[in-house]
Amino acid sequence: MRVYLSEIENTSKPTTYETKKISATILSNMVTISLQDFAKELTISGKTAVLAEFTQPKLSKYTPIIGQQLVMLDFDNQDLENQFTLDDLEQDQFLMDYACFFYRTFSDAESNVDKFRVAFKLDSIVTESETIHAIYQNLFERYPQADSSVGQTSRLFYGSTQGYELIDWDNELPINQLVTAPTKEINVLPNPDRIDDSTANYLLLKYRKYDTLQKKLDTNYQVTFKDEIAAEKYFCGLDIHEFLELPEGSPFIDILHTEINPSASVFYSHDYDTYLYKCFSKKSPFVGNILLLLVKYLGVYSKSQVLKILLTVTNSTIDYSSEIGKIKANSNQFRKDLTTGKLQASYPELHHYIKRYIPEINATLDFMYDYVYTDSKSGELRYLSYYSIHRLAKNVGLAIGKHISFQKMWTVLSLMVVIEMIDKLPNESVPKDLYISIIEPQENNKDKIRTSNVYEPVLFNDTTIQNMSDIVKKLKENNVTVTSLSYELIYRLFGENKALKDFPQAYKPLVEKGYIRMSSKDCNLTNKSIQLEKTAVKLIMQSLDTKGYILESDLISALARNKNTKIATIKPKYIKIRTDIINKYGLSRQRMTRDLYTTLSVAGKYCSKVIIFKE
Template structure:
């Protein structure tokens, strides 16, 4: 195979300056490679152009389709809408391999699918025909792949499918009509057997068909009778806001807008001369998504909710109310839900009130950085309350969610931080996390089903089940005591977790806050690290009666050569050490300095400092 292959290897996505250099350098490096050699070069981090570009225009060679000469490799770039696991199944009969891009993560799959053609194509229209058809089948792929001069950066992992797989050009291009100009759809002949998972509802003849203007007229006029006649929805009764949102987002957006399924169409949100919009269904959530690839479009991407907001020029509440009427969704709250909502709404009001600040000052001080997270969590609980209590003695609101859902609401990219904050809320007795044997069986079965369904993409997607306490005087007084113990034991959120609670308060308390970790044991590494820190503090105290935390950490040599680990380990066990040896921890001052005969202490800049010390 002939293509352009850069000579420089990268460990991460090249910077803008590096891209500029690659852009000029790569034109001087045409190469002949096998499929496996190409995969190996990509894994080294080399950039490639899957085409031969050697035609000079006006005596100059540029990275441009005008200089394009031939091509035998095709790439599709996926950043959204498909997982690697799905892709490995979807392309098992036609792709050579898949590789992860530099920006790929376990939670956000970013990858490229590499196809090898069964023959070299030298007519650029053939390339365009193939790419247009693939992109109409896979609208979630990056449309810039249709540029035959595009550069593709290297990656971090190769996943071979079959290096002998080939795309048959004749299945995509009519040999007798190589002058295809995009207007005659009948020139495309697609071998459907290779693409059944994503083509059940698509036809290759649907490409670029117009929008049914009547649907948009019905929507803008809020003509429910006409929309009911077109969509023929069945009545549905739901009990939670989340059920409403989930249901309307799963309704076929193409049918709603009047867009024939499959292929690109002229965007309904701007004057779109070249069809640049498409609709696809998220394989994980089942939600339909509208996406416009045009740079002239301000809408870009969104669900049916956002589409209605734009078309009706309304807010989310009005959009949802309209969609409920369109799809005959009846929202019914039970008396149980109403009672529990009152509890949660009062909790939400209280944590934002001045009363909370003045009545429970220690608690407020601790919770102040996390009040918005607490408020969001309570709001999530309110929107997900089940229609009934599951046990006769159940008095508290029960609901379930995932850390990923909570993280999305908090705009938090790393759910692990929110796991710690929920742990803090449980420690404070604001909520109670149910053990597995306490969860109603039918809900637990559903949660495990969701875990199996999503574990390949997100291991943190297991539903967690919570009961929310009413923030009564009794509960808040108890929480005030927990807040005080947080400070008395010198706890920090940077080291928060099961081990910190275990070392400070014991196994029972750690398991109360983290019931899912009931069988957890402290690792040998943690035991060894704690022993070394413990010994260092005892040695310093025995020699002179005091020690700074910094010098203890500098003195200790651990198996893990990472300072952040030592810091966290020190914070996890500080409360345990103070109680165990009757020690105190305090920021140094002149009085304490004189009492303990501590000399002047200097920081790294040579200036006098007053660090936190541990002393007898």
């Protein structure tokens, strides 16, 4: 790759005079350099870089570029109420997936907050300044804590002398995902000014004219419901044709797709005690109640969102007076406290640990109440959800307006299960009829390794929220990041019962199919995990005996060499065993300070990397 790299080496942040000198000479030193060598020149030699190659030797954001393949985010954390720290970085899945390395800036040395930059390599060379601008704008939206002044092609990026910390040299940031945002098809009325209360109700819903429809319906459908279940039953019992003022006739022109020959109708199902909308066309077949119809017609992400719209336009309310209504009301209050920051005052550790995932958690919790299971014998109502991770990722992404990967969704669900915000039901606790219809067919499928999970949200009250906080405290005390949560880590930290409860299908299906072998010494750990732990302990103890410490980055590199694999591959496996090793052998793991640097007589220049030592 090609960048401008100043020949001037700095040991501290350049002064105004020094910056002018760098600006005047840097464009005369275009270099072709590997990413690894660039990181060294920038963060060890203290050089300054400009990341774009210009068409002429003029350092200006208006100068057209020949190409640029690197971008950087600068986190100076001046806003103490809205910081993005190194701990946040290590838990951020996007950065772990797409960033290459990060380094502390010159300003960090004298600061009480983390000041650092994160470097990304783009998956192809960008030749338009506008594209670079669009990439930065996308990143700034994702990370509002980052300094938005760096999004220019002419930006000078000062280096450091503290070195860098590797994320993964092979990571690349996909340009298309950042520059070309997915768009929804939205039908627009030819004459929107003509929409009034004479317009059919389904069209008023389509074009979000809720105020008009609310006045039109007045109190004709107004009801106070004791819970959402009662509300759903009521709306599904309404004649869809009459309530939505669908086109006349039967069949009539389908509202879900364009057609010439009518193919839609409404009928009452005695089996389900509800009105159903059905389209018979081969091109766009559909059958469903009013909630499912409006989910598809309005392009929203869940039945609960449709229900909120119907409550609004009918002037109806829910007082949550039933037992199951109170369960949902408590959840709504918890989600509200989480969003407004009220939870932070009472449970600061819990809030801090999950704050990076609050939008995803709130949306996921909402979906956990989409399905209500009714016990056929006792009539007991329970909120049980069996969404697949793929389906949840898609729906949660639509709910919060950004792409959610499968891995990100898995991480969020694991977090919610481990801190006991939701329960993952073991098969023996799944209601029999639900088990027979969902789990059993999957168990009989020889090609399927794991079966669906059934989730049940906890009853949110002071006791359960305090329990979440207690679990989080233990995770934080042991430096457990959200992305490292797994069966193995939970087993090593909390024991077998919780590990089996939180991750019941982690190893058992793989062992049964012969894909992995568990250790004869500990049936809860794989042979590879035991061997990795032995190697890590050996390397740590050797370094402690000779130097009295070991840098964690050096340990991970040594493990990668020992196992003949990449650092990015070995690092998450090491993180799973790290806490257990630290606790077993009475070690201390801290980010290095100047006091530690002096006390331990650390070799080389001072840097703020994580260090392991014996107290």
